[in-house]
Amino acid sequence: MENEKILDNILSDLYQIDPSFKAMEKELSALIAKLLENKPEIMINENFKQELKAQVLRKAEELKSQKQLRRQATFSWRFALRPVAYVTAGIGVVLLVAMPWMLSKNNPQQLTLNDPFIFNAQEVEKNSFGKLALGDFTPATAPEGSTSGLKQLSQSSQTNLAQNPSRYVAGGGEGISAPINKMMPYRAYNIIYTYKGDPVELNESQLKVYKRKSETSQATLVGRMFSNLKWEGLNFAKFSGLLAQYVTLKEPGNSGYSISLDFNNGMVSINQDMGMVVAVDNLDAQESISSLPPDDKVIAIANRFLAKYGINAANYGSPEVQKQWILRACRASLENRCYIPSSLSVIYPMLVNGQQIYDQGGGKVGMNITVDTTSNKVMSLWNLKTQNYQSSFYEAQTDFNKILEAIQKIYRPYYNNYDNNLGETIEVELGEPQRVYESITRYQNGKTEEFVVPALLFPVKENQASQYYYSPENIVVPLITEMLDFQDQQGPQPVPMPMFESGQGEAK
Amino acid sequence: MSEQEQQAILLCQKGNLEAFGELYDLYFNKIYRFVYYKTYHQETSQDITSETFLKALKAISQFNTKGSFQAWLFKIARNTVIDFYRTRKQTVNIEDVWELGASSDLAGELNNREQYQKIKQYMQGLTLEQREIITLRIWENLTYQEIAQIIGKNEGACKMIYSRTIKKVKEEMNPALFVLCLLMLR
Numbered sequence: 001m002e003n004e005k006i007l008d009n010i011l012s013d014l015y016q017i018d019p020s021f022k023a024m025e026k027e028l029s030a031l032i033a034k035l036l037e038n039k040p041e042i043m044i045n046e047n048f049k050q051e052l053k054a055q056v057l058r059k060a061e062e063l064k065s066q067k068q069l070r071r072q073a074t075f076s077w078r079f080a081l082r083p084v085a086y087v088t089a090g091i092g093v094v095l096l097v098a099m100p101w102m103l104s105k106n107n108p109q110q111l112t113l114n115d116p117f118i119f120n121a122q123e124v125e126k127n128s129f130g131k132l133a134l135g136d137f138t139p140a141t142a143p144e145g146s147t148s149g150l151k152q153l154s155q156s157s158q159t160n161l162a163q164n165p166s167r168y169v170a171g172g173g174e175g176i177s178a179p180i181n182k183m184m185p186y187r188a189y190n191i192i193y194t195y196k197g198d199p200v201e202l203n204e205s206q207l208k209v210y211k212r213k214s215e216t217s218q219a220t221l222v223g224r225m226f227s228n229l230k231w232e233g234l235n236f237a238k239f240s241g242l243l244a245q246y247v248t249l250k251e252p253g254n255s256g257y258s259i260s261l262d263f264n265n266g267m268v269s270i271n272q273d274m275g276m277v278v279a280v281d282n283l284d285a286q287e288s289i290s291s292l293p294p295d296d297k298v299i300a301i302a303n304r305f306l307a308k309y310g311i312n313a314a315n316y317g318s319p320e321v322q323k324q325w326i327l328r329a330c331r332a333s334l335e336n337r338c339y340i341p342s343s344l345s346v347i348y349p350m351l352v353n354g355q356q357i358y359d360q361g362g363g364k365v366g367m368n369i370t371v372d373t374t375s376n377k378v379m380s381l382w383n384l385k386t387q388n389y390q391s392s393f394y395e396a397q398t399d400f401n402k403i404l405e406a407i408q409k410i411y412r413p414y415y416n417n418y419d420n421n422l423g424e425t426i427e428v429e430l431g432e433p434q435r436v437y438e439s440i441t442r443y444q445n446g447k448t449e450e451f452v453v454p455a456l457l458f459p460v461k462e463n464q465a466s467q468y469y470y471s472p473e474n475i476v477v478p479l480i481t482e483m484l485d486f487q488d489q490q491g492p493q494p495v496p497m498p499m500f501e502s503g504q505g506e507a508k
Numbered sequence: 509m510s511e512q513e514q515q516a517i518l519l520c521q522k523g524n525l526e527a528f529g530e531l532y533d534l535y536f537n538k539i540y541r542f543v544y545y546k547t548y549h550q551e552t553s554q555d556i557t558s559e560t561f562l563k564a565l566k567a568i569s570q571f572n573t574k575g576s577f578q579a580w581l582f583k584i585a586r587n588t589v590i591d592f593y594r595t596r597k598q599t600v601n602i603e604d605v606w607e608l609g610a611s612s613d614l615a616g617e618l619n620n621r622e623q624y625q626k627i628k629q630y631m632q633g634l635t636l637e638q639r640e641i642i643t644l645r646i647w648e649n650l651t652y653q654e655i656a657q658i659i660g661k662n663e664g665a666c667k668m669i670y671s672r673t674i675k676k677v678k679e680e681m682n683p684a685l686f687v688l689c690l691l692m693l694r
Contacts, residue, residue: 014674021675031678049536052536052561053529
């Protein structure tokens with residue numbers, strides 16, 4: 001269709017240039033159509049595209065800082081070179097009017113930090129991060145104190161809600177609240193994952209693993225700002241090497257935003273104190289979904305917020321409204337009660353080399369913005385993280401069959417460790433896999449370290465996933481050999497223990 | 509020029525250079541393709557594309573908003589390609605052309621080396637300018653005004669060169685092979 005339009009334009013151009021072309025319309029059409037049809041499809045390397053974008057944006061940030069500095073310098077010089085008489089005559093005005101302006105606009109203390117939220121990776125030697133599989137891996141976004149190795153806990157609320165609904169009762173998390181419903185006990189299933197598609201070629205025997213760097217530069221800079229403060233009762237300058245750890249700033253008023261800067265984890269969150277949000281419930285699932293505002297409206301609100309506060313989303317993919325979890329919540333409710341949440345979460349999926357990052361539960365990892373759909377305002381932003389990494393090559397699995405075998409081991413429900421005949425056997429078919437990254441954390445020597453590892457994501461075919469609400473939507477398998485081998489030894493990871501129906505799974 | 513594009517340019521010119529990310533998203537593929545047609549070499553295309561965007565970022569305050577941003581950006585890319593060849597005199601390996609993923613009938617025709625040599629000889633009669641105008645007009649769907657701005661000729665001259673080239677191709681050669689030659693020759 002697009003080509004036809006272009007063809008028409010080109011022909012009409014040619015006729016205008018030389019009307020004699022009209023006599024050759026048929027042959028010309030064929031010629032131009034052939035040219036259009038054979039326009040080469042150049043393979044664009046998405047990694048390169050994203051890396052260059054990050055480089056360009058870093059340069060933009062650098063140029064911006066230089067311009068600001070030049071502007072400040074120019075201002076001072078102009079001022080200094082004015083004739084003395086001028087300066088003397090105008091000094092009163094300067095003091096009264098210009099000085100407060102200068103102080104606010106050209107304050108030499110003003111701190112400009114380079115954008116730490118642009119992806120940046122520095123390559124280090126092979127296997128530099130030591131053993132990736134230590135047995136203490138937890139999902140990157142798991143709340144503090146959560147069970148180590150809980151395989152199916154996902155960042156995305158839909159998966160979480162289905163697996164652990166108790167987190168989502170009023171005030172549960174992600175700025176979203178829900179009424180407490182009686183939850184349906186779920187049956188124990190013996191799930192067998194099958195893949196009927198073509199095998200995927202895995203040609204690379206080594207792949208880059210990324211380790212997130214801990215940030216000290218910002219903590220040092222902010223610490224230094226405080227060192228310059230002199231209060232009568234306390235002299236900050238006497239403390240040596242102050243580092244900022246957590247800083248919270250708040251706009252005045254009840255509905256102002258508060259910004260929390262977590263320098264330890266390189267993370268920013270923004271929250272508005274909205275009090276308890278009440279949701280309307282007792283609706284059927286379809287009514288619940290259709291009562292929600294359209295996605296583009298919610299996304300536009302989130303985008304405006306990012307633009308207004310200068311939050312750079314260059315590192316993130318297209319935003320998505322997360323609402324599948326509402327349907328899942330309806331399904332998980334014993335009384336078939338559904339509700340309309342008064343807020344929706346928008347996720348901006350984080351990208352590494354143009355590929356999305358998933359957590360171990362198959363949910364997307366990214367920056368989240370919660371929009372209050374009654375006031376059309378942003379309630380909170382969280383998981384805006386610094387993006388400085390080190391990269392190191394690790395041995396990767398090239399045998400696709402080994403990946404398929406690993407799925408059975410990693411994703412076999414925990415309770416089947418005790419009794420393989422427990423519950424009904426269900427075959428869950430997996431769709432065409434795609435290359436993604438998996439977000440993983442490692443707890444070692446009292447420190448939590450974050451990694452992004454190459455992985456394959458298999459979508460669980462929708463018709464089946466909808467029947468078994470405790471089944472994840474995606475299966476994510478790391479491609480790093482040692483991690484697969486470790487899973488092999490460990491076997492399945494725990495999932496929430498089902499509430500067995502009468503007689504099922506009782507002690508024998 | 510779309511409203512979004514105009515807004516991003518104005519923001520950049522006011523010093524909010526982070527808005528350049530939007531312009532990058534809009535034009536990366538086009539610029540990369542354009543450069544690739546001229547180099548047929550992935551790494552070289554990546555280098556030139558990087559240089560193009562970094563140059564554009566530095567110079568965006570000088571861009572005249574009455575003109576076409578697309579043409580301005582293509583002109584930077586074109587000049588960067590010219591500079592590249594001037595300074596490095598890089599030769600292109602024929603094997604690299606296969607990265608283009610040309611359609612199978614073209615690939616089949618390429619196997620006939622003898623025929624290819626004949627066409628190559630013939631195509632040498634076409635100037636770089638003629639091939640460039642055809643590529644920009646048909647593959648990139650640029651207006652004559654934009655093409656004129658990029659190659660530094662007036663609009664009328666571009667139209668004339670274009671129509672003469674089309675006529676010549678139509679009268680003298682197989683269009684499929686013409687496409688092939690566009691891909692093969694610089």
